[in-house]
Amino acid sequence: MMEFTPAGSLFAPLPSPYTFRDGRSIEGARIAYETWGTLNAQASNAILILTGLSANAHAAATDANPSPGWWEPMIGSGKAIDTDNWFVVCVNSLGSCKGSTGPASMNPDTGTPYRLDFPNLTIEDAADSATHVLEHLGIETAQVVIGASMGGMTALALACDHPHRVRHLIDVSAAATALPFSIAVRSLQREAIRLDPLWDGGNYTDESYPESGMRMARKLGVISYRSAIEWDGRFGRVRLDSDTDDDDPFGMEFAVESYLEGHARRFVRYFDPNSYLFMSRAMDWFERIEDLQRVQLDSALVIGVQTDILFPVQQQEQIAELLASSGAPTQFLSLPSPQGHDAFLVDYDRFIPAVRDYLHRL
Amino acid sequence: MMEFTPAGSLFAPLPSPYTFRDGRSIEGARIAYETWGTLNAQASNAILILTGLSANAHAAATDANPSPGWWEPMIGSGKAIDTDNWFVVCVNSLGSCKGSTGPASMNPDTGTPYRLDFPNLTIEDAADSATHVLEHLGIETAQVVIGASMGGMTALALACDHPHRVRHLIDVSAAATALPFSIAVRSLQREAIRLDPLWDGGNYTDESYPESGMRMARKLGVISYRSAIEWDGRFGRVRLDSDTDDDDPFGMEFAVESYLEGHARRFVRYFDPNSYLFMSRAMDWFERIEDLQRVQLDSALVIGVQTDILFPVQQQEQIAELLASSGAPTQFLSLPSPQGHDAFLVDYDRFIPAVRDYLHRL
Numbered sequence: 001m002m003e004f005t006p007a008g009s010l011f012a013p014l015p016s017p018y019t020f021r022d023g024r025s026i027e028g029a030r031i032a033y034e035t036w037g038t039l040n041a042q043a044s045n046a047i048l049i050l051t052g053l054s055a056n057a058h059a060a061a062t063d064a065n066p067s068p069g070w071w072e073p074m075i076g077s078g079k080a081i082d083t084d085n086w087f088v089v090c091v092n093s094l095g096s097c098k099g100s101t102g103p104a105s106m107n108p109d110t111g112t113p114y115r116l117d118f119p120n121l122t123i124e125d126a127a128d129s130a131t132h133v134l135e136h137l138g139i140e141t142a143q144v145v146i147g148a149s150m151g152g153m154t155a156l157a158l159a160c161d162h163p164h165r166v167r168h169l170i171d172v173s174a175a176a177t178a179l180p181f182s183i184a185v186r187s188l189q190r191e192a193i194r195l196d197p198l199w200d201g202g203n204y205t206d207e208s209y210p211e212s213g214m215r216m217a218r219k220l221g222v223i224s225y226r227s228a229i230e231w232d233g234r235f236g237r238v239r240l241d242s243d244t245d246d247d248d249p250f251g252m253e254f255a256v257e258s259y260l261e262g263h264a265r266r267f268v269r270y271f272d273p274n275s276y277l278f279m280s281r282a283m284d285w286f287e288r289i290e291d292l293q294r295v296q297l298d299s300a301l302v303i304g305v306q307t308d309i310l311f312p313v314q315q316q317e318q319i320a321e322l323l324a325s326s327g328a329p330t331q332f333l334s335l336p337s338p339q340g341h342d343a344f345l346v347d348y349d350r351f352i353p354a355v356r357d358y359l360h361r362l
Numbered sequence: 363m364m365e366f367t368p369a370g371s372l373f374a375p376l377p378s379p380y381t382f383r384d385g386r387s388i389e390g391a392r393i394a395y396e397t398w399g400t401l402n403a404q405a406s407n408a409i410l411i412l413t414g415l416s417a418n419a420h421a422a423a424t425d426a427n428p429s430p431g432w433w434e435p436m437i438g439s440g441k442a443i444d445t446d447n448w449f450v451v452c453v454n455s456l457g458s459c460k461g462s463t464g465p466a467s468m469n470p471d472t473g474t475p476y477r478l479d480f481p482n483l484t485i486e487d488a489a490d491s492a493t494h495v496l497e498h499l500g501i502e503t504a505q506v507v508i509g510a511s512m513g514g515m516t517a518l519a520l521a522c523d524h525p526h527r528v529r530h531l532i533d534v535s536a537a538a539t540a541l542p543f544s545i546a547v548r549s550l551q552r553e554a555i556r557l558d559p560l561w562d563g564g565n566y567t568d569e570s571y572p573e574s575g576m577r578m579a580r581k582l583g584v585i586s587y588r589s590a591i592e593w594d595g596r597f598g599r600v601r602l603d604s605d606t607d608d609d610d611p612f613g614m615e616f617a618v619e620s621y622l623e624g625h626a627r628r629f630v631r632y633f634d635p636n637s638y639l640f641m642s643r644a645m646d647w648f649e650r651i652e653d654l655q656r657v658q659l660d661s662a663l664v665i666g667v668q669t670d671i672l673f674p675v676q677q678q679e680q681i682a683e684l685l686a687s688s689g690a691p692t693q694f695l696s697l698p699s700p701q702g703h704d705a706f707l708v709d710y711d712r713f714i715p716a717v718r719d720y721l722h723r724l
Binding site: 116120177178179180181182183184185187188190191192194195212215216219220223226227228229231232234235236237249250252253254255256257260277281284287309310312314 | 478482539540541542543544545546547549550552553554556557574577578581582585588589590591593594596597598599611612614615616617618619622639643646649671672674676
């Protein structure tokens with residue numbers, strides 16, 4: 001089975017057995033994480049970063065793994081998340097295939113991967129498990145929890161269910177509950193995987209692998225993460241060198257199709273299909289509107305992007321309103337980035353000052 | 363092969379052989395159409411309606427087919443498109459499977475359906491063929507041409523290439539050129555069909571039919587035709603009666619998933635997959651920005667919807683600017699309908715007055 005643990009990953013063991021919200025337990029589970037900066041003597045300078053669906057814990061370069069991380073421009077000495085002051089921990093989600101225990105991990109009871117026998121992962125399980133990483137590191141309370149996309153949902157669950165674990169929150173492009181539109185997109189992605197005969201009820205192998213289904217799921221993901229206006233500027237109507245081929249009259253013709261294909265190729269064999277199904281469904285199940293009115297945060301920054309079609313900016317506005325109604329001083333930023341849901345990964349001109357200024361004021 | 367010609371359809375023969383823009387010809391081709399109202403003696407009261415990808419020519423009830431049409435609230439005695447004054451013609455697109463000649467039609471040369479041997483359909487071919495329907499009916503010039511979505515592209519092509527055939531234009535939720543985002547969505551739909559082994563290079567039968575591929579394509583279409591905000595109001599987080607089934611842990615759980623499934627079921631066996639491929643690709647190829655600055659319209663109304671993610675409202679604003687630069691008095695309406703690309707089929711409260719007022723002023 002495929003697990004894609006980045007070099008230099010650290011691991012925090014979860015209590016064994018570890019019980020999920022659905023009541024089921026697994027043995028010997030662990031969470032992959034990485035850290036930057038130094039924890040102070042009071043353990044009061046920790047920032048916890050929770051990841052989106054496909055991200056690993058390698059948010060920035062480390063000595064053990066100097067390759068750039070997925071939030072490299074954001075984290076480091078003198079950067080917005082300044083590791084001269086903060087001890088930064090990034091946690092790979094429970095259920096992922098990037099080092100934390102998930103459906104692709106070996107079940108010690110059977111000696112085979114969990115596959116569909118993995119417990120019914122929820123966002124709350126991911127949040128619960130992240131608190132054990134804090135515990136493992138001797139951190140009672142994260143000064144700031146930061147989450148984007150699915151990680152932003154996890155951060156909200158953590159604030160709801162573990163109020164003593166978090167004082168301040170930066171919540172990016174997330175939602176207090178899954179919208180039917182987003183459920184529809186994710187449901188279609190899951191259907192693409194499940195319809196691929198090579199998925200085989202979750203029992204695929206490296207040799208017999210649901211590549212078509214994963215390719216469809218990823219392409220649909222990439223489409224939903226971006227916006228029409230951004231792609232117009234990036235791709236226009238540029239055509240590929242080899243024009244329509246008589247042998248494949250409906251094959252790729254435009255640069256944007258090749259871009260999608262490239263994204264799909266990089267993903268298909270580097271993310272476990274069953275893991276994708278569990279994490280995707282966990283997002284559909286998320287619904288914490290009521291509870292967010294009763295969190296106990298010291299402050300919050302909520303960021304949304306106006307061109308996001310998957311987590312529309314109205315959802316972040318809703319989060320901000322709910323947090324404000326709880327009594328937490330809350331700042332809401334509606335950014336005009338053209339990059340849609342993915343903006344936090346690319347529009348650093350807007351995101352760096354937003355995060356830096358908020359952390360600076362703490 | 364599947365053709366789905368509505369009862370009561372009329373047919374206009376195309377010149378035989380009929381030559382497409384790619385230089386290839388077919389014999390015995392025809393266009394399906396329906397009409398409402400009476401053509402006046404000068405043949406000067408004709409409105410030509412051009413259809414979107416999946417629509418047939420049955421835009422409203424007729425004596426021959428009293429079932430409601432797809433634009434029923436819009437067309438009839440005393441309605442916005444008032445058949446007491448106008449002679450209304452709705453044309454099924456060339457390449458469709460709803461009565462006009464397309465890939466599912468019999469090739470008289472071979473006695474078998476064209477399938478992938480159909481000429482490389484373009485939007486311009488669809489526009490050209492519509493002029494033969496006007497000819498067939500003794501109409502030199504349509505007073506008004508109305509098109510929405512793909513039909514709106516066809517209407518623009520008609521205005522560019524057949525200026526003497528149209529005086530006034532109502533162009534709805536269309537584009538002067540295909541955006542890379544829309545190309546990406548359509549490319550993924552085509553890929554879903556082509557990846558289905560039962561598509562079999564276009565050689566499927568009723569018994570061995572690419573149902574999975576068509577289901578995926580249609581669901582993706584329905585998602586792209588609507589908007590997140592509308593679905594939130596319609597479906598919220600309503601769950602289906604039968605909750606997650608142990609036998610199918612990633613099966614349908616939310617009402618929105620069942621809605622998509624219903625749409626897919628109604629479509630999959632009622633639209634020819636090859637026809638879908640040809641029409642979808644024709645939209646990708648459309649690019650008439652330059653030419654639209656030189657049309658010779660007497661006036662135009664361009665309508666866009668602010669929540670449309672497939673044909674964003676900026677594209678209709680662009681059309682309006684291009685038409686205005688040609689010298690045609692042009693009105694642009696940006697509607698706040700929540701229903702996205704499909705709004706013209708459902709938001710009659712906004713669309714009826716828009717169309718009625720424009721026609722009234724002519």
